[in-house]
Amino acid sequence: MDSPKQAVCSAEKELGRMRTQFVEKVTAENLTQLLEALVTDNVLNELEKERIQEMNQTRADKARDFIDTVKKKGEKACRIMISHLRTIDPTVSCQLGLSSGPSAPLGCSSMCQNNHKSVLKKKFQCVFEGVARAGNPTLLNQIYTELYITEGGTAEVNQEHEVRQIETASRKPYRPETTIRLEDIFKGPPGKEQPVRRVLTMGGAGFGKTLLTQKFTLDWAEDKTNQDIQFIFPFPFRELNVLKEKKFSLVELVHRFFTETKEAGICRFEDFQVVFIFDGLDECRLPLDFHSTEILTDPRESTSVVLLLTNLIKGNLLPSAHLWITTRPAAANQIPSDCVDMVTEIRGFTDPQKEEYFKKRFTNEKRSSRIISHIKTSRSLHIMCHIPVFCWITATVLEHMLRTTEVRKLPKTLTEMYIHFLVVQVKVKKVKYDGGAETDPPWSPESRKMIESLGKLAFEQLQKGNLIFYESDLTECGIDIRAASVYSGVFTQIFKEERGLYQDEVFCFVHLSVQEFLAALHVHLTFINTGVNLLEEQQTDKHFYQSAVDKALQSPNGHLDLFLRFLLGLSLQTNQSRLQGLLKQTSSPQTNQEVVQYIKKKLNENLPAEKSINLFHCLNELNDRFLVKEIQQALSSGSLSTDKLSPAEWSALVFTLLSSEEDLDEFDLKKYAASEEALLRLMPVVKASNKALLSGCNLSERSCGALFSVSLESSNLIELDLNNNDLKDSGVMLLSSGLKSLQCNLHILRLSGCLITEHGCASLATALRSNSQLRELDLSYNHPGEAGEKQLKQLRMDIRVEPSGEQWLRPGLRKFLSTHNRHKHSK
Structure with missing residues (x-):
């Protein structure tokens, strides 16, 4: 960084600069102190001091006479006066701008x-x-x-x-x-x-x-x-x-x-x-x-x-x-x-950084290796470890479990992980503050009350979008600020109190996911204890969990996605048993099965990809992996047939491909089905890939509209092969709009044999001139015309337009049968 220019001016000039402000701001008391200090330092004599004090009637006149007298004494006198002013009244000194630069004592700023x-x-x-x-x-x-x-x-x-x-x-x-x-x-x-x-x-x-x-x-x-x-x-x-x-x-x-x-x-x-x-x-x-x-x-x-x-x-x-x-x-x-x-x-965290974190956290190599291996077995946990704070939560839970006898089954779902995290904190409170043993039941009336209060705060503030809370927020939720301080002192790893300026208390949960878990716990507890569904303004006969699914699906941005996973996870008897003493066991396998079937019904409603993906995460929290396993088996055996897949099965295929540990470098549509429907169903996979091979897949302008959206949203796609599809000018114009996007990172675009004329080529040329990362463009076997070719050749990139001509504007396979260049085109 370049340093700013230092102010270069004498102390005498500084006094001249701030004379008016000095007269306005200096107090009578400080003026007297300054006069006495300058007499002591032999800058002024007693006669000058008396003249300034007695000849001037107002404070302002005295201040004006004082500063003018000092200025006449020269540079050294001015420096001494400024030094005393800084000591006597630093605030006024700062207001006058006298605290740094040549007028400050040597080494003051350095000290x-x-x-x-x-x-x-x-x-x-x-x-x-x-x-x-x-x-x-x-x-x-x-x-x-x-x-x-x-x-x-x-x-x-x-x-x-x-x-x-x-x-x-x-x-x-x-x-x-x-x-x-x-x-x-x-x-x-x-x-x-x-x-x-x-x-x-x-x-x-x-x-x-x-x-x-x-x-x-x-x-x-x-x-x-x-x-x-x-x-x-x-x-x-x-x-x-x-x-x-x-x-x-x-x-x-x-x-x-x-x-x-x-x-x-x-x-x-x-x-x-x-x-x-x-x-x-x-x-x-x-x-x-x-x-x-x-x-x-x-x-x-x-x-x-x-x-x-x-x-x-x-x-x-x-x-x-x-x-x-x-x-x-x-x-x-x-x-x-x-x-x-x-x-x-x-x-x-990247995957290597996740491992680095756990190796730093656990110096015992055997223990860190076991933890890393366990996290890799659960896709949902592995993904969440992208968040450094979630790595800390995971380490806290697994460290506690591995040093106790609770090593039979480590948590595999998010709900299980957060339940264990909560129980660990309650046990720490029991041992640290109540003098209990780790083997004692964790829940006491006091602990229950604390968690219920924190859950209420979490839910009500989550609805408002608040992640930090002040005294007024706590009061609205019926929590006394003194009680909040106790909670933050006891449950130090769940709820934090920070003291800022003037010791004002600021409270927050250690992470948004902890707030969402406690909010889900509060909604669950309220329904079990009172029958009130907090997610519905007007109580209806609709099933509690079904209404939660509907509420989450209505959220345009997925703001209830994680909350829903936790809420459904809490419906499992196995998870309720882990919170025995806080939760009553009310759910039954039949209830869970009804929720599972309701989610699968929703998956058949052609939902947007991200909503479908979250519903599969919900099924995972409910320990139902049937749909995904069915697709995985079909993929591994090579028996997958996309002809009769239901919308839910298509969604399962997307979820499976996106959840795969294999790198999504190349997506080849022909592996699944060479059709427009297959492409539109699998568009989230295209979005996540580096290279999309879509040549000869019977695609039309409709596909270009979807690919246009991908180019606006994703910088992943580097290579796009659309050869031998009847896209026409209208489709290429849609693609051209996407190429202008700052998010579009496409380097290679293949449009050979796509029925493109001069109009489509002109649209491409305009887009590529305005903004594009494109380096290679294949427009062979189209009809750009002389004007189109001229525009394209002005672009600084590798462009192929030959062979070209009107004869290549015949749709489908007919264009290949009408030319002697058929063999050449297939190369």
């Missing part, structure tokens, strides 16, 4: 920087991995697993449930990507010429965004990286929220959070290389308004925190400062794209 680094080291050296402050601290450098940071292109909002996004990411074939090293976050990827001042980093809940910023800050504080930076100021949005109604200048805000800067009198931050980190935009409850025309440029002017933030991000305030903002994807669009220089993304 403050060292103190600031010490404060940050103390704050970030130890982390409480997934747990509240009452937990056992762990050295950050010891457990930190390097995360991949990639340039994310645009901050387009993704409203899908993050579990859906994780599952989509898990299907992506491995492809080497250019990553950005943590210490280079403001340098951007190679080849980026524009300076990077504002970085927005996206990542799902529990992906490690906060840990990433802490590691960046710690490395700087430990003098390991980025020593050209002079100050780093981390601000969590959850702590800024409580300042919504208060006014600060930027200088005052920094001083409130980082008192060492106030004590040193540092306030001209424009003279330093400063990084502001704003963590957790998705937790921001401040009404950020980037359309406001109110401009703020003075770091010492007081205003609302909202105006401070928006002007800082826009670059009006402290334009030399660097900003790093982290957020979950759904909140990324709160900041306009023109206020962000680079968008980056944290992808969570």
Whole structure:
């Protein structure tokens, strides 16, 4: 990073600059102290002191006479006066902008920087991995697993449930990507010429965004990286929220959070290389308004925190400062794209990183190997381990189970894992706070009440979309703030309390999935105990679990997907027995079978792919894998016939292919059926593949519409072979629209023998000129005409158009029978 230009001016000029403000702000008491200090230092004599005090009647006149007298004494006198003012009244000194630059004592800013680094080291050296402050601290450098940071292109909002996004990411074939090293976050990827001042980093809940910023800050504080930076100021949005109604200048805000800067009198931050980190935009409850025309440029002017933030991000305030903002994807669009220089993304753990985490967590190689092997046996657990916090939850559960006698059957479903996680925490409470033994029954009236209260909070706040809670949120749910503090102290690994500015309490669950599990538990308990279905505003006769399935399917973004998995998982008798003492066993095999049949009925209704996939995860939670096993057996034996597949069986085929551990590098439609129906059914698999082989599959314009959607949504597809399909110009025009998309990463496109004329070729040429990654295009055996060929040949890529001509515009196989080039075309 380039350092900002240092202010170069004499102390005498500084006094001249701030004369008016000094006269306005200095108090009579401070003026008297300054006069006495300058007499002691022989800058002024007693006669001058008496004249200033007695000849002037008002405080302002005395201040004006005082500063003019000192200025006449020269540079040295001015420096001494400024030094005393900084000591006597640091606040006024800062407001006057006298705290840094040549007027500050030698080494003052350096000493403050060292103190600031010490404060940050103390704050970030130890982390409480997934747990509240009452937990056992762990050295950050010891457990930190390097995360991949990639340039994310645009901050387009993704409203899908993050579990859906994780599952989509898990299907992506491995492809080497250019990553950005943590210490280079403001340098951007190679080849980026524009300076990077504002970085927005996206990542799902529990992906490690906060840990990433802490590691960046710690490395700087430990003098390991980025020593050209002079100050780093981390601000969590959850702590800024409580300042919504208060006014600060930027200088005052920094001083409130980082008192060492106030004590040193540092306030001209424009003279330093400063990084502001704003963590957790998705937790921001401040009404950020980037359309406001109110401009703020003075770091010492007081205003609302909202105006401070928006002007800082826009670059009006402290334009030399660097900003790093982290957020979950759904909140990324709160900041306009023109206020962000680079968008980056944290992808969570790759498969090797999952293993690295468990090996670091368990130094016993035999134990870590067993845990890794077990996770690989369950696709749902393996996918969820993409989330670093879920790895911690899994490690917590399996560590407890492997050191006790409970090793007969390790959890394989998400519901089983979270039930064990809850029981482990209740047992820890029993042993740690109640003096019990690990073998004692875990549930007591007090523990039940705590979990019921937390479940109510989880559900009610989930409905509002809140992941962090303040006292007002707790009160709405009927929880006393003192009780909440007790819960966070007892169930340290479920519910966290954090103390921010002015010791305001902020509460949250350790991860969104824990909140969703407890919310499902609350809904389940309420129905069992009272018969009330909290998912229905008006109580109906519809089956409880069936209504939950319907409610989840109605959600356009899958926001109830994980909640539904947990709720259905809790209906199993085996899972209810694990919560004996908290839950009554009410479900029967017949009830579960009715739910299974209802889900299979829904799967036959031609649902969107993501909804179908979640229903298969629900069947997995209900221990019903019949449909999937049937398809798997047919695939492995080579006996799969797609002619008579029901919609549910098609969905099972998609789920099976997407859940396969085999890399989805190449998708060949002919392996299943050379038809348009098969392609449309299997489109999610195409979306997840690197290469799609669709030649000679009787496709039409309808298929191009679906492929257009894939190109808009997916950057996976690199090669698309559509040779020998009657796509015509209308189909190619749809494909051309997709090629313009920033998300489209297609490198090779084959359209040989697709009945394309000059109009289709012109559409392609226009799209490829505007934006395209395409490197190779095959348009042979079409009829581009002279004009079409001319446009195509102007493109800088490998294009094949010969042979061409009107004779190739005959649909179907007839075109091959009408030419002597038939053999040549088949090569």
